[in-house]
Amino acid sequence: MISHALKNTFPIVTAYIATGMGFGLLFATQLEYPWYWAVAMGVFVFAGAAQFLAVGLLASGARAVEIAIATWILNLRHFFYGLSMLQRFQGAGAFKPYLIFALTDETYGVLTSTEAPAGKKHSYFFAVSVINQCAWVLGCGLGAFAGSRLAIDTTGVEFILTALFSVMAYEQYKQVETVSPLLLAGCAWMLSVWVLGAGQALLPAILLMTCGLFMMRRGLEK
Amino acid sequence: MTTVIVGMTLATMASRFAPFLLFSRKSESPHIQFLGRFFPAGMMAILVLYCLKGVDWTGPCHGWPALAGIAAVLGLHVKWRNAQVSIFLGTAVYIALSRWGQVLCI
Numbered sequence: 162m163i164s165h166a167l168k169n170t171f172p173i174v175t176a177y178i179a180t181g182m183g184f185g186l187l188f189a190t191q192l193e194y195p196w197y198w199a200v201a202m203g204v205f206v207f208a209g210a211a212q213f214l215a216v217g218l219l220a221s222g223a224r225a226v227e228i229a230i231a232t233w234i235l236n237l238r239h240f241f242y243g244l245s246m247l248q249r250f251q252g253a254g255a256f257k258p259y260l261i262f263a264l265t266d267e268t269y270g271v272l273t274s275t276e277a278p279a280g281k282k283h284s285y286f287f288a289v290s291v292i293n294q295c296a297w298v299l300g301c302g303l304g305a306f307a308g309s310r311l312a313i314d315t316t317g318v319e320f321i322l323t324a325l326f327s328v329m330a331y332e333q334y335k336q337v338e339t340v341s342p343l344l345l346a347g348c349a350w351m352l353s354v355w356v357l358g359a360g361q362a363l364l365p366a367i368l369l370m371t372c373g374l375f376m377m378r379r380g381l382e383k
Numbered sequence: 384m385t386t387v388i389v390g391m392t393l394a395t396m397a398s399r400f401a402p403f404l405l406f407s408r409k410s411e412s413p414h415i416q417f418l419g420r421f422f423p424a425g426m427m428a429i430l431v432l433y434c435l436k437g438v439d440w441t442g443p444c445h446g447w448p449a450l451a452g453i454a455a456v457l458g459l460h461v462k463w464r465n466a467q468v469s470i471f472l473g474t475a476v477y478i479a480l481s482r483w484g485q486v487l488c489i
Binding site for chain 1: 384386387388389390391392393394395396397398399400401402403406407409410411415416417418419420421422423424425426427428429430431432433434435436449452453456457460461466467469470471473474477478481482
């Protein structure tokens with residue numbers, strides 16, 4: 162079960178260490194806080210994009226309330242992840258609070274798109290979540306503590322996440338046996354980018370896509 | 384810094400825990416089941432597009448290293464269906480093209 166989780170999270174572990182290091186390095190160079198605060202963010206906040214955003218906001222002197230609001234807006238999409246995980250997390254018992262806490266984009270992708278070992282679904286979910294967070298925290302710490310000394314060129318490694326989501330999209334297509342949700346997502350994204358620009362498009366695109374799914378419900382459930 | 388981290392943690396957790404607190408009794412509802420089945424598919428596609436938002440489509444390469452990377456990922460995945468192979472080889476294709484492929488861009 163652990164080896165199954167390690168195998169399925171390996172790409173994420175690589176990407177999280179690299180991206181976490183990127184965050185840690187930015188944190189250490191932009192702000193004058195000791196390195197362990199970057200680790201604390203990885204442990205408690207555990208939200209990649211929000212952590213990057215926070216560095217920018219902190220550097221420009223934003224207050225804690227403003228940073229919290231920005232984080233909330235940025236992570237609102239996780240609400241939908243939770244909705245679609247209600248059933249999968251049912252009966253997870255003691256694992257459940259941590260599974261919900263650690264539900265990042267990438268973990269969500271793995272949990273919905275890979276097959277869990279029979280009868281060990283929730284311990285597999287738990288292993289995936291823990292491994293991913295360990296990698297992220299390790300990356301944050303390494304980047305903040307030693308980033309400027311390591312000087313590894315990780316340009317392009319971020320593509321692992323693009324590749325990961327592409328594979329997950331394909332696996333989802335295989336599961337639902339129709340391209341409609343994927344095409345709908347494409348239309349929702351383009352409309353959203355066209356109206357609001359790529360920077361603001363994520364949440365509106367998710368809302369549009371969800372509305373579209375319900376509108377197409379009859380066709381999809383056939 | 385403690386206040387910032389507490390604030391960010393609460394803000395993130397608000398979104399992640401809300402559906403479980405609000406709808407935990409509704410997990411058998413057909414609407415929730417429908418969402419559970421079809422939402423991840425659309426979401427993964429949106430995340431792919433979101434990951435591409437930094438691509439410079441009007442630059443000299445018109446974003447083709449990223450498109451070739453995705454094509455490689457999907458091609459490999461359709462052939463072998465091994466996620467690790469598809470992801471790492473596809474990323475290698477992207478890194479090689481984006482670092483040394485500029486000579487091919489017009």
